[in-house]
Amino acid sequence: MNALEIKGLTKKYDNTVAVDDLSITIKRGEFVGLLGKNGAGKSTTIKCITGIAQFQQGEISVMGFDVQKDYQAARDAIGLSPQEFNADIFAPIEKVLDFVGGYFGMNKAEREARIEELLERFGLTDHKGKPFGKLSGGLKRRLILARALMHNPDVLILDEPTAGIDVEQRHALWEYLIDLHKAGKTIILTSHYLEEVERLCSRVIVIDEGKKIADLTKDQFTKGGNSLEKTYLELTRV
Amino acid sequence: MNMIRLGAVSRREIQRFLRIPIQTLVSPWISATLYILVFGVIVGSRISFLEGIDYIDFVFPGILMLQLVNGAIGQSSSSLYFQRWTHTIDEMLASPLSYAEMIFGYIIGAVTRALAVGAGIYLIALLFTDATPAHVFLFLFYLLVISIIFSLLGLLVGLWAEKFEHLTVLQSFIITPLIYVGGVFNSIDMLPESMQFVARLNPFFYMVDGLRYAMIGYSESPLLLGGIGLLAVALILFAAVWTLFHKGWKLRS
Incomplete structure (x- = not known):
């Protein structure tokens, strides 16, 4: 079974085509980098997968569940860490996790145990009780990541997960993502830090103007001693 | 579910509303206390209005309803709009929550706030009058149905609003005026005959009148028809x- 299957996805905002007949298949357990310039259609694609955006054409399934017909099962399989800090700024951080755990049907005991584990894992235990809005940018990013992991999803979608995080935390996060991948999670990562993608992902998909322009293994990308960045720039240069 | x-x-x-109790609870309690004092006690003691009914008992159901409505509509509209504005709504949209679970969740929050406001006002009223409901179950029915209707209306406002000031448009320009002319402070028998017909077209009249009947046993409208109408409104709003x-x-x- 594929973790993600997108067939002929087209998404328009009024008359602007954001994603144009996009098809992508990602197998279970893959670690895939989704690259593209700002406005290329990466975040829109993610929003269509997760149900935050509607789309005009195409089909998307996650772990075999259609995101429109079986939306509850499909969303249950996904953990999303979006670019924006979209948590309640007034809610204490443990409550942010608690509510989201509840949305995913976790009972009280499961939520409490998972919250402790994640706060500890992301170095947020000392900030318990603080409203989300009072955290620094780096801490907010960590909490958004913890929120994505709250219900232990099969598929993790991380949209710029290390933006604003200091070098030490970035490296710690990379190690954590590698562990999650080894544990069988499927991870889809967008990032403007190409060394991050090069280090973590085994496959890279490049989107430009809503279309897929490359879908290669990391080895193919770095063939002939090229860096991923060099190949990427060649692909996206107008 | x-x-x-x-x-x-x-x-x-x-x-969410317990985090800001001064705004969501204390403020409507103070506001209702002023209404009760001014209209019920100070002015009301000089009004010989309806035989056997003190004016404070006549106006209190309307005062209670006004604050119930403000609490319910304020909670659901501001919560949904703020979540749209800050994109925190995405947390729910990307989760397996069904639409019914989302809507009922908002309704429960708004009804709880409205009832907390109402309970406080009721206790305050006990200082000035014997506010024992004549028909307890009917009283609870009206409290619940009115709170549900306005929490649903609040969700429509929260969806429609494009900026913060839109949140108050429905309340300021439609709901509050209609409640005030819906027989809160006067019997519609006191209106000219032509105006009485217009007053009976006002849906808020049936809410105020039903709540008043549940509290003091005095009514000016067909209660069964009004009650069925309110249930129908709640169902139509939920469907919308x-x-x-x-x-x-x-x-x-």
């Missing part, structure tokens, strides 16, 4: 809100 998921949305909504959530109107980009 998954109770854990519904419970999560409801708890979030309840904790569910349809808009299902379509993702102003929720999903």
Whole structure:
């Protein structure tokens, strides 16, 4: 079974085509980098997968569940860490996790145990009780990541997960993502830090103007001693 | 309906208004106390209004309803609009919550706030009058149905609003004026005959009148028809809100 299957996805905002007949298949357990310039259609694609955006054409399934017909099962399989800090700024951080755990049907005991584990894992235990809005940018990013992991999803979608995080935390996060991948999670990562993608992902998909322009293994990308960045720039240069 | 998921949305909504108790609870209690003092006690003691009914007892159901309405509509409209504005609504949209669980979660939060406001006002009223409801179950029915109707209306406002000031448009220009002319302070028998017909077209009249009957046993409208009408309004509003959530109107980009 594929973790993600997108067939002929087209998404328009009024008359602007954001994603144009996009098809992508990602197998279970893959670690895939989704690259593209700002406005290329990466975040829109993610929003269509997760149900935050509607789309005009195409089909998307996650772990075999259609995101429109079986939306509850499909969303249950996904953990999303979006670019924006979209948590309640007034809610204490443990409550942010608690509510989201509840949305995913976790009972009280499961939520409490998972919250402790994640706060500890992301170095947020000392900030318990603080409203989300009072955290620094780096801490907010960590909490958004913890929120994505709250219900232990099969598929993790991380949209710029290390933006604003200091070098030490970035490296710690990379190690954590590698562990999650080894544990069988499927991870889809967008990032403007190409060394991050090069280090973590085994496959890279490049989107430009809503279309897929490359879908290669990391080895193919770095063939002939090229860096991923060099190949990427060649692909996206107008 | 998954109770854990519904419970999560409801708890979030309840904790939201409990974080700002001065605005959500104390302010309407003070406002209602002033209404009770001025209209009920100070002015009311000089009004010989209806035989056997003190003016304070006549106006109190309307004062209670006014604050119930403000609490319910204020909670659901501001919560939904703020979540849209800050994109925190995406947390719910990307989760397995069903539309019914989302909507009922908002309703439970708004009804809880309205009833908390109402309970405080009721206790305050006991200082000035014997506010024992004549028909307890009918009293609870009206409290609940009125709170549900306005929490659903609040969700429609929260979806429709494009800026903060839109949140108050419905309340300021439609709801509050209609409540004031819906027989809160006067019997519609006191109006000219032509105006009485217009007053009976006002849906708020049936809410005020039903609540008043439940409290003091005095009514000027066909209660059964009014009660059925209110239930029908609640169902129609629920269907409208569910349809808009299902379509993702102003929720999903």
